[in-house]
Amino acid sequence: MNKMKIVISLIVxxxxxxxxxxxxxxxxxxxxxDAVSLSTASITEGEKTYKINCGKCHExxxxxxxxxxxxxxxxxxxxRKAHLDDIQKNNVTAYVFSLAKK
Ligand code: HEC
Numbered sequence: 001m002n003k004m005k006i007v008i009s010l011i012v013x014x015x016x017x018x019x020x021x022x023x024x025x026x027x028x029x030x031x032x033x034d035a036v037s038l039s040t041a042s043i044t045e046g047e048k049t050y051k052i053n054c055g056k057c058h059e060x061x062x063x064x065x066x067x068x069x070x071x072x073x074x075x076x077x078x079x080r081k082a083h084l085d086d087i088q089k090n091n092v093t094a095y096v097f098s099l100a101k102k
Contacts, residue, residue, distance in 0.1 A: 038094045046095030053082040054092070063099035071096050
């Protein structure tokens with residue numbers, strides 16, 4: 001559980017850096033498995049996965065209604081609800097982060 005919290009905060013921190021720096025598309029953290037790939041391919045795949053899996057229980061939410069900080073815990077619980085695997089979770093996270101409220 002604690003490890004999960006650290007992973008999520010790493011994701012949020014690294015992504016914040018990427019968005020402000022606007023130079024790299026892939027986030028690397030000390031552990032490769034913790035990185036969120038923000039490549040265009042991930043975002044494109046994430047959008048598809050989002051549209052298929054994230055409107056089952058409620059209307060599809062508008063990614064721009066939430067900030068990165070809000071999305072991190074939401075994705076943690078929603079990825080579980082939607083039974084996303086790690087890659088799908090990465091891609092959906094990349095998609096919502098790319099549109100998140102600034
Ligand atoms: C199994 C049903 C289910 C699936 C699948 C699901 N959600 Fe949800 N979602 C909920 C429920 C129930 C709530 C409201 C209660 C809550 O926040 O847990 C919710 C709330 C939300 C909210 C609002 C949170 C807030 O705090 O305002 C967002 C955003 C969201 N979901 C995004 C997603 C995304 C993205 C996916 C796909 C990865 C997804 N949901 C898949 C059931 C689901």
